[in-house]
Amino acid sequence: MKFRGKIIDIACLNHFSRVVTTIAKLTKTCVLRLTPDNLFFVLSGKVANGGVSMWCELSQGNFFDEYQMEGVSSEDNEICLELSPENLSRALKTVQNAKSVKVKLTKKHCPCVTVSAELPTLSSVSRVVTHDVPVEVIPRRLWHELKEPSVPDFHVSIYLPPLKTMKNVVDRMKNLSNFLANLNGEMNLKIETDLVSVTTHFKDLGNPPWGGGSEGGADPEGMAEARVDIRRLQQFLMGQQVTPTKAMCNIVHQRILHLVVLHDDASLQYFIPAVA
Amino acid sequence: MQCVVTGGNVKVLAKAIHSLSRIGDELYVEPQQDGLALRSVNSSRSAYACFLFAPLFFSRYSLPNGHDFRCKMAIKSVQSVFRSLATLEKTVEKCHIELDEQKNRLTFTLHCKHGLLKTHNLSYQDSESLQAVFDKEGCGNVFRAQPRLLVDTVVHFPPSLEEVSVSVSDNRMWFRNHVDEEERSKAMVTELCLASDEFDHFAVHAHNSVTFCLKELRGLLVFAESTGLPISMYFDEPGSPVVLSVTDSVLEGNFVLATLSHDDHSFQKNNTKGAPTAPPPPLDDFMNDDMDPYLIAMDTSMAPGTPEASSALTVCSPPQTPAANHSTRLHCEEEEEEEEETVDSDRPPNKKFRSLFFGSVFPSQMSTQPLPDQDVLASDSEEDDS
Numbered sequence: 001m002k003f004r005g006k007i008i009d010i011a012c013l014n015h016f017s018r019v020v021t022t023i024a025k026l027t028k029t030c031v032l033r034l035t036p037d038n039l040f041f042v043l044s045g046k047v048a049n050g051g052v053s054m055w056c057e058l059s060q061g062n063f064f065d066e067y068q069m070e071g072v073s074s075e076d077n078e079i080c081l082e083l084s085p086e087n088l089s090r091a092l093k094t095v096q097n098a099k100s101v102k103v104k105l106t107k108k109h110c111p112c113v114t115v116s117a118e119l120p121t122l123s124s125v126s127r128v129v130t131h132d133v134p135v136e137v138i139p140r141r142l143w144h145e146l147k148e149p150s151v152p153d154f155h156v157s158i159y160l161p162p163l164k165t166m167k168n169v170v171d172r173m174k175n176l177s178n179f180l181a182n183l184n185g186e187m188n189l190k191i192e193t194d195l196v197s198v199t200t201h202f203k204d205l206g207n208p209p210w211g212g213g214s215e216g217g218a219d220p221e222g223m224a225e226a227r228v229d230i231r232r233l234q235q236f237l238m239g240q241q242v243t244p245t246k247a248m249c250n251i252v253h254q255r256i257l258h259l260v261v262l263h264d265d266a267s268l269q270y271f272i273p274a275v276a
Numbered sequence: 277m278q279c280v281v282t283g284g285n286v287k288v289l290a291k292a293i294h295s296l297s298r299i300g301d302e303l304y305v306e307p308q309q310d311g312l313a314l315r316s317v318n319s320s321r322s323a324y325a326c327f328l329f330a331p332l333f334f335s336r337y338s339l340p341n342g343h344d345f346r347c348k349m350a351i352k353s354v355q356s357v358f359r360s361l362a363t364l365e366k367t368v369e370k371c372h373i374e375l376d377e378q379k380n381r382l383t384f385t386l387h388c389k390h391g392l393l394k395t396h397n398l399s400y401q402d403s404e405s406l407q408a409v410f411d412k413e414g415c416g417n418v419f420r421a422q423p424r425l426l427v428d429t430v431v432h433f434p435p436s437l438e439e440v441s442v443s444v445s446d447n448r449m450w451f452r453n454h455v456d457e458e459e460r461s462k463a464m465v466t467e468l469c470l471a472s473d474e475f476d477h478f479a480v481h482a483h484n485s486v487t488f489c490l491k492e493l494r495g496l497l498v499f500a501e502s503t504g505l506p507i508s509m510y511f512d513e514p515g516s517p518v519v520l521s522v523t524d525s526v527l528e529g530n531f532v533l534a535t536l537s538h539d540d541h542s543f544q545k546n547n548t549k550g551a552p553t554a555p556p557p558p559l560d561d562f563m564n565d566d567m568d569p570y571l572i573a574m575d576t577s578m579a580p581g582t583p584e585a586s587s588a589l590t591v592c593s594p595p596q597t598p599a600a601n602h603s604t605r606l607h608c609e610e611e612e613e614e615e616e617e618t619v620d621s622d623r624p625p626n627k628k629f630r631s632l633f634f635g636s637v638f639p640s641q642m643s644t645q646p647l648p649d650q651d652v653l654a655s656d657s658e659e660d661d662s
Contacts, residue, residue, distance in 0.1 A: 087464040094432045110461045125471035129432050132465040 001079050001137070003034055003105040003113075006066040013101055016063045017092040018241055019056065019266050024085040025239035026054055026270065031138060031146055032113070034069050034079040037061070041085065044145045051273040052232050055149055062265035072140060079105065080138035080146060083113060091115040091131030099126065110134050149271060152258060154250035155224035157210060158187055160259075161202045163247055167237040169200045173230055188223070191230070208248050224251040226274040233257075236270050277307050277345060277375035280336040286371045286386075290358030291499050292327040292529065297351045298495030299325045299531075304406045305382070306346040307339050311527075315406050316351065322534040323492040324408045333526040340375055347400035349382070357384045357396045367392075408532055412519045415510035416481025417444055423500035423507055425474055430497060432468050433490060439536070442511070442518075443485035447472035454487045454536075476506055486511050487536040488518050496520055496531045511535070 007013045023030060023041045033040040038059055045053030060067045071077035095101055098117035106114045116130040138146070160166060166189075173191040185206050190199040236259060240247075250258040259270045281289050292314060296303060300316040300323075307313075311330040317323065331337040339345075358364060372385040379399075386394040429451050433440060439454035452467040472478035500507045500522050511518040515537035521530040 090434065091464065091466070108465070112465075121471075121474060123471050123473040125473065127468065127470055127474070129466065129468040131432075132467075134462055134464065 001072055001105060002068070002070040003079055003103075004066070004068045005060070005064040005103045007063060007101045007103070008065045008099075010097075012063045012065075013092070013096065013098070015263075015265055016058075017089070017096065019058060019263075019268075020085055020092055021089045022239040022241060022268070023054075023056060024089040026235055027085065029082060029084050030054065032081045032083055032135070033146055034081075035071075036069060036077060039063075040146075040148075042146045045149075045271060045273070050229060050232060053149060053271045055269040056266065057148075057268075058266045076140060076143075078143070080143060081105075081111070081113065081135040082138055083133055083135040087131075087133040088113065088115070091133060094131075095119070095129060105135075106132070108132050111137055149269070152250065152252045152256055154256075154258065155222075155253045157208050157248060157250045158185060159206045159208060160247040160249055161187065161205060163237055163240050163243070166202075167234075167240075170230060170234055170237055173198065186223075224253040226251045226254060226257040226272075228257050228272045228274055232272045236272075277340040277373070278336060278338045279307075279312060279334045279373040280370055281333070281373070282335045282370040284365075285333055286358075286368050287361060287365050288333075288503060288527070289329070289371065290361055290364055291502055292329075292527075293351070293354055293358055294361075295495040295499040295529070296325050296327065297355055299323050299492055301351055302348045303351040303354050304346065304348045304403060305400070306344075306405065309339070312337070317406060317408075318492065323489065324406075324532045325492075325495070325530065326408070327527060327529045330526045330528075335370070340377070345375065345377075346403055346405055347382070348403040348406075349398055349400040353396075353398050354384075357386070357398070410517060410519055410530075410532055412508075412510040412521065412530070415512050415516075415519070417484060417511050418477065418479045418508065419449070419475050419510075420477035420506050420508040421475045423497060423505070425470065426507055427497050427501055429468055429470065430490065430494065432466055438489055438491060439487050440490040441485055441487040443483070444480050445483050446480055447478070449475075449478075477508075482513065484511065484513050486514050486516075486518050488533040492533055493520065493531065496522070496529065499529065 007016060019041075027043050031040075031042045031044075033042055038057060040058070041054070041056040043052070043054040045051050069077075069079060071079050092101075092115060095115065095117035098119050101115060101117045103113060103115050106112050108114075111134070112132040113135050114130055114132050116128060119127040119129060121127045169189055173189065185204055187202040187205055188199050189202075190197060240261065242263070244261045244263050246260075246262040248260050250256075250260070252258070254274050256274060257272045259272070261268045261270075293303065296314060296316040300318045302316065304315040304317075305312070306315070308328075311328050311333065313326060313328050315324070315326040317325075367388045368386050369389065370387045372383075372387065374383045374385070376383060376397075379397075380401075381397045381399045384396040384398065386396075388394060433451075433453055441450075441452045441454045443450045443452070449470045449472070450467055451470070453463075453465060455463045455465060496507065503522070503524075505522040505524055508521050508523070509518065510521075514535050517532050517534050519530060519532050521528065523529075
C-alpha cells in the first residue's frame with residue numbers, strides 16, 4: 001500500500017484544509033478512503049454515533065498537483081484508513097503558508113499519514129515541519145461498510161435556506177426539532193416542548209429538479225417531516241465554513257434527513273436518522 | 277528602597293512580571309547592588325525565572341539602608357497593578373516602587389496623565405533568597421535567535437502541549453513533541469527542523485537532545501517578542517537544565533527549565549525516506565530512576581543555626597550520570613520557613629509529566645554538615661556571570 005500526494009497551490013491547500021476542518025467538526029473519527037481518482041471521508045452510521053452517517057467526496061485532481069497511490073491489491077486498488085480528522089486538520093492549519101505540502105502514508109511507530117511541509121524562510125534551507133497522524137488500516141473485509149450510501153427514496157427534496165440563517169435559528173432551538181418541508185419550496189423548523197412550540201417558516205426555497213417524490217403523484221402541498229436530534233443538525237451547520245454552491249436536503253418521511261452540500265471541488269452528504 | 281521607572285520601561289517591567297506569572301504563583305523581590313531582581317519558581321521546582329533590572333533601567337534606584345532585603349508576594353497582586361498593558365502605555369508616566377518595612381508592604385504608585393495617581397499597597401512576606409545558581413557560559417550548546425523564529429516554531433505545537441524535545445546536530449535543530457510511551461499509538465507527532473543559518477549564533481558542542489516543558493517557555497517568548505530582544509539558548513546533556521535568556525544593556529532575563537534525564541528521544545534525520553525507524557528505547561519507569569539527584573538541593577547553610585538544616589537536604593546518593601564533573605549543575609538555594617521545608621523533603625516528585633527537577637549534584641553523600649559543601653557550591657556571584 002502506498003500513497004503520496006503533493007499540494008503546491010495555496011488556494012488548493014486552503015480548500016483542502018477547510019474541507020478537513022469541516023469534517024473534524026462533524027465527527028471525532030472517520031475513514032479516509034483513497035482511490036486513484038478520489039478521496040472520501042466516510043462515517044458509517046452506527047449506533048455509537050447516533051446513527052448519523054456522512055459521505056464526503058473529493059476529486060483528487062482538484063487539490064493535488066501530484067497524486068500516486070497503490071491500493072491493497074490490483075483488483076482492490078483502494079486504501080481505507082481510520083483516523084481522527086481533528087489531527088489532520090490541526091496539521092494542515094499550521095502549514096497554510098507552505099511552499100509545498102506532501103501527504104503520504106508512512107510507517108513510523110505505527111501506520112501514519114504524514115503531512116510534511118516546506119515552510120518559507122529567509123535562509124537558504126527551507127524549514128521542514130512534519131506531522132505524523134496515526135491511522136488504523138481498515139481491512140478489506142470491512143470495506144462493505146464504507147460504500148456510498150444510496151440516495152434514499154425521499155418524499156421531498158428542497159433547497160436549504162442560507163446556512164448562516166438556518167444556523168442562527170437552530171442555535172436558538174435547544175430541544176428536539178422537527179424538520180418539515182414540502183414540495184412547494186417551503187420549510188419549517190419546529191421545536192416542541194411541554195410548554196411551548198416554536199416554528200420558523202422558510203418560504204420560496206425552491207425544489208431541486210428531481211424533487212418530485214418517488215411516485216410522481218405526491219401532493220405538492222403535503223409536508224414531509226423528520227424529527228431529528230437538534231445537536232446533530234447544529235453540528236452539521238457549525239461545520240460549514242463557506243457558502244456552498246448548492247445546499248439541499250431530502251426527507252424520507254419520518255425516517256431520514258439527508259443533507260447535501262455541494263462545493264466546486266467537493267461534495268458532502270450527511271444523514272441524520274429521525275427519532276420517534 | 278525606592279525605585280522609579282519611567283516611560284516605556286514601565287511596560288517592560290509589566291511584561292516581565294506577566295512573563296514570570298507563567299512560571300509560578302509568587303514573585304520574589306530582591307533589590308541588589310547590581311539591580312532589582314524579580315524571580316519566580318514553579319511548585320515542582322522544575323522551572324525558574326529571574327529578571328534582573330540594572331540600576332540604569334530606573335530613573336532612580338536606591339537600596340534599603342544597610343541591610344539585605346528580600347521578600348515574596350503573590351504574583352497575582354502585582355499583576356493587578358500592571359493589568360492592562362495597552363492602558364499602561366498610554367496613560368502611565370512613571371511608576372514608583374517604595375518599601376515600607378514597618379508595615380510590611382511595597383507601595384506601587386502609578387503616576388498617570390492628568391495628575392492621576394494610582395497607589396497600590398501590596399503586602400509581602402519575608403523570604404530567604406531564591407537563587408538558582410547555573411552556569412550558562414559553561415554549556416556546550418549555545419544558540420541565539422530572533423524571537424520570531426521561536427514563536428513561529430512553537431505555533432506548530434498545540435497550546436496544551438506539555439513537553440517538547442529539542443535535538444541538535446552540527447547544523448540543524450529539531451523540535452518535536454514528546455509523547456509518553458502509552459499514548460504513542462494515538463498521539464500525533466509533530467517535528468520541525470530549523471537550519472543553523474536561521475540563527476544569529478549556532479554553536480554545537482555535542483549532539484544532544486533535551487526534553488522540557490514548553491508551556492513555561494511561552495512566557496519568555498511573549499516577552500522577547502514584544503521587546504524584540506534575541507533569545508539565547510544554552511543546554512548540555514539531558515538532565516541538565518536548559519537556560520533561555522534575553523539581555524540588553526539594562527536588563528537580563530533568564531528562564532531555567534529542567535529537562536528529562538533519560539531521553540528516549542530518537543530524533544529522525546530528514547533524509548530517512550519513510551523507512552521505519554527503530555523503536556525508541558523504552559522509557560525508564562520514572563519511579564525506578566534514581567530520583568535523588570534530581571531533587572533540589574536545599575542548602576540551608578546560609579541561615580545560621582537553623583535546626584532543620586540537615587533534614588532539608590534531600591539529596592542523598594551520588595548521581596549515576598557522570599555529572600559530577602559537569603559544571604552545569606543547578607543548585608537552588610532556598611531557605612524556607614520550617615513548614616515548607618518538611619513539605620518539600622517529604623513530597624515525592626509525583627507530577628504527572630515525570631517530574632523534572634533541577635539536577636543537583638553533591639559529589640559527596642548526603643552530609644549533615646552543609647557548611648563544608650558550601651565551599652563546593654558555586655557562590656551567588658556565579659549567577660551574575662553573563
